[in-house]
Amino acid sequence: RFRVGVLASGTGSNLQAILDRVHGREADVVAVGSDKPGARALARAEALGIATATFPGADFPDREARDTAMAQWLRSEGVELVVLAGYMQIVTPTFLAAFPQRVINVHPALLPAFPGIRAVEQALAYGVKVFGVTVHFVDEGVDSGPVILQRALELPDVTDADEIRARLHPVEHDLLTSAVALIARGAVRPDPEHPRRISVEVQ
Numbered sequence: 001r002f003r004v005g006v007l008a009s010g011t012g013s014n015l016q017a018i019l020d021r022v023h024g025r026e027a028d029v030v031a032v033g034s035d036k037p038g039a040r041a042l043a044r045a046e047a048l049g050i051a052t053a054t055f056p057g058a059d060f061p062d063r064e065a066r067d068t069a070m071a072q073w074l075r076s077e078g079v080e081l082v083v084l085a086g087y088m089q090i091v092t093p094t095f096l097a098a099f100p101q102r103v104i105n106v107h108p109a110l111l112p113a114f115p116g117i118r119a120v121e122q123a124l125a126y127g128v129k130v131f132g133v134t135v136h137f138v139d140e141g142v143d144s145g146p147v148i149l150q151r152a153l154e155l156p157d158v159t160d161a162d163e164i165r166a167r168l169h170p171v172e173h174d175l176l177t178s179a180v181a182l183i184a185r186g187a188v189r190p191d192p193e194h195p196r197r198i199s200v201e202v203q
């Protein structure tokens, strides 16, 4: 089966969705890494006997060194697709070179609006009425890679960031699990004429 590695910094609800809905079916999650020792995401993986490792910034001289070690570990586990599921670090070009066109990210906004950290707060401050989620390939910019799946959520009256995040989470889980399954079955392809345009063949 298609081998997936997940990087997560936090609670790992997106990782859990992948474990519940995709793991052992379209793909196997074979490695879960974090920059944060003690991240709840790691415990979720350990509970299923999945290999885990932590790569805290403080253990490495710089980001290149961290990403080199992380990429080597993921490669050694046979990972074919890396999923950033609430991984709150920017991956370096060195990391991306180890997994060309094979790193995806879930972001809690409708890109290209509100890239970077605190996307929900940015959207609230702007006063938008429509929020949303994007799953995209990771390139060398910040949340700037080609879009794979996107879904809008109208929340015209909600002004609390935590409530918006809570409403977006199920959308993230749906889109991210769909994207992993689609990539595993080879249904996600860049258009050779327009590499930013990703065709998704939904059965």
Ligand code: GAR
Pocket: 008, 009, 010, 011, 012, 013, 014, 015, 085, 086, 087, 088, 106, 107, 108, 116, 117, 118, 119, 172
């Ligand atoms: C998710 O909302 C994800 O979109 C966000 O972190 C959260 C992780 O939740 N990622 C980013 O903001 C990336 N810039 P989880 O730990 O419950 O999966």
